[in-house]
Amino acid sequence: MIMLKPWKSMNLSVFAVSLFFSSVLVLSGVCVSHAEAYMFSFSEEKVLGRALSEDYLMSVKTVRDDLGVKNMQNVIINANASVFRNRGDGRTLEWIRVVDEGNNSISASTLAGGYIYITEDTLKFINTIPDKGYIEGQLRPNVMHNVYNDSMLSFVIAHEMSHWANMDFLKHYNTVESANAMRSVLGVGKATMTREQGMQYLQNYENRQDIRNFSIQVEDQADIDGIKYANKNGMYSGTGGALMYLHRNAKLEGITGSGGVSYNPHSATGKRLNRVYAYLRSSSNNRVSIDNMGRLTVDGKLLNGNGKAPADRREVTAQERTFYVAGQIASAIQKGLFSSGNLKALNAGSVYLPANIYIQGQSALVLSDANGNGVIVEKFFFGEDRLNAILHGTVPQTAEEVYAKNLISLIP
Numbered sequence: 001m002i003m004l005k006p007w008k009s010m011n012l013s014v015f016a017v018s019l020f021f022s023s024v025l026v027l028s029g030v031c032v033s034h035a036e037a038y039m040f041s042f043s044e045e046k047v048l049g050r051a052l053s054e055d056y057l058m059s060v061k062t063v064r065d066d067l068g069v070k071n072m073q074n075v076i077i078n079a080n081a082s083v084f085r086n087r088g089d090g091r092t093l094e095w096i097r098v099v100d101e102g103n104n105s106i107s108a109s110t111l112a113g114g115y116i117y118i119t120e121d122t123l124k125f126i127n128t129i130p131d132k133g134y135i136e137g138q139l140r141p142n143v144m145h146n147v148y149n150d151s152m153l154s155f156v157i158a159h160e161m162s163h164w165a166n167m168d169f170l171k172h173y174n175t176v177e178s179a180n181a182m183r184s185v186l187g188v189g190k191a192t193m194t195r196e197q198g199m200q201y202l203q204n205y206e207n208r209q210d211i212r213n214f215s216i217q218v219e220d221q222a223d224i225d226g227i228k229y230a231n232k233n234g235m236y237s238g239t240g241g242a243l244m245y246l247h248r249n250a251k252l253e254g255i256t257g258s259g260g261v262s263y264n265p266h267s268a269t270g271k272r273l274n275r276v277y278a279y280l281r282s283s284s285n286n287r288v289s290i291d292n293m294g295r296l297t298v299d300g301k302l303l304n305g306n307g308k309a310p311a312d313r314r315e316v317t318a319q320e321r322t323f324y325v326a327g328q329i330a331s332a333i334q335k336g337l338f339s340s341g342n343l344k345a346l347n348a349g350s351v352y353l354p355a356n357i358y359i360q361g362q363s364a365l366v367l368s369d370a371n372g373n374g375v376i377v378e379k380f381f382f383g384e385d386r387l388n389a390i391l392h393g394t395v396p397q398t399a400e401e402v403y404a405k406n407l408i409s410l411i412p
Helices: 023-028 044-055 067-079 122-129 149-163 168-186 197-203 209-229 237-256 267-282 318-334 385-391 400-409
Strands: 062-064 096-102 108-111 115-120 288-290 295-299 343-347 361-368 376-381
Touching: 044 108, 044 115, 044 168, 067 096, 067 209, 096 122, 108 149, 108 168, 108 267, 115 122, 115 149, 122 149, 122 237, 149 168, 149 209, 149 237, 149 318, 168 209, 168 318, 209 237, 209 267, 209 318, 237 267, 237 318, 267 288, 267 318, 288 318, 295 318, 343 385, 361 385, 361 400, 376 400, 385 400
Parallel strands: 096 115
Antiparallel strands: 062 096, 108 115, 288 295, 343 361, 361 376
């Protein structure tokens, strides 16, 4: 989500910079993609974001850098360089850090200027053993990284990065605040915004319907854009990650009742889930869907059985594997890779990065072409040689191998 309001206190330096804007641009509603069209220039946005960031960090218990989180952000940046690195407008992302807000908050936030924060509880929520969820309000033990959890993380981070890429903070002040600012605060014509006037902008957001409407609009867009950005790398499933994350949120809300919070800038979780299901269908040209029983259908063919992991490898549920695979198949269709002629059986450690987070002896089913474009469809809890044998007609022996065989049969 984008953060627009102050926390416990407002740092005196937040509005030390003078903020100028044009009455013609603001009152006419014109909003184009260069700095002069916004109430804030890009450099002023950066100053404001840094000050808000400093103020926010005064309210949290701890803040730290996390190599895994930063690496995931870099994966997304590298796969979408024209959006996040080579923009040509001078804007740059600043940092992504992990904070403990001390309130069991499962959330991530983006401040003006590209300052992104993800809470410790969000990482625990993503990396917990998923089959039991919460027990008496406590998260189960952390199982660390796997491709399914990392797909959820990729969605959460890419969602936040989308707010920055879409200039949501800047658009907010143009589309929601500008006319009111001109008429009631500054009058008509050019003027300088004082700190006190800025404070008026940043307070009482929860009670304003126009803020609520704008927030839902940009959050809905960030869901879809985040999925697209996360899908680009072929390793993690942005679509599947979104389905896993929101499905877990819906289950948690059913347990804790946390869906009834006083202020939520997003659509209801159920609506967000339905929007992702719709995106799954549309992005695959209506070839991939998940029915109301959570089962995967591809080209009208139902995946027989499920991907229930072996008893000693319960790091993922069968439902979450279905979400991951559905998203990856849809991505393969989008990229023109969904053909049995592109199927390969590989060692999981050779295709997932960093390789050392995956246990040896696992395999990966990959769709790739001669140009190096590829999508990892699924990984399995048995070796590459065995998967290659199944790919070429060997009869499967275990439930995990049957799952692999059934999945392969969906690929034309």
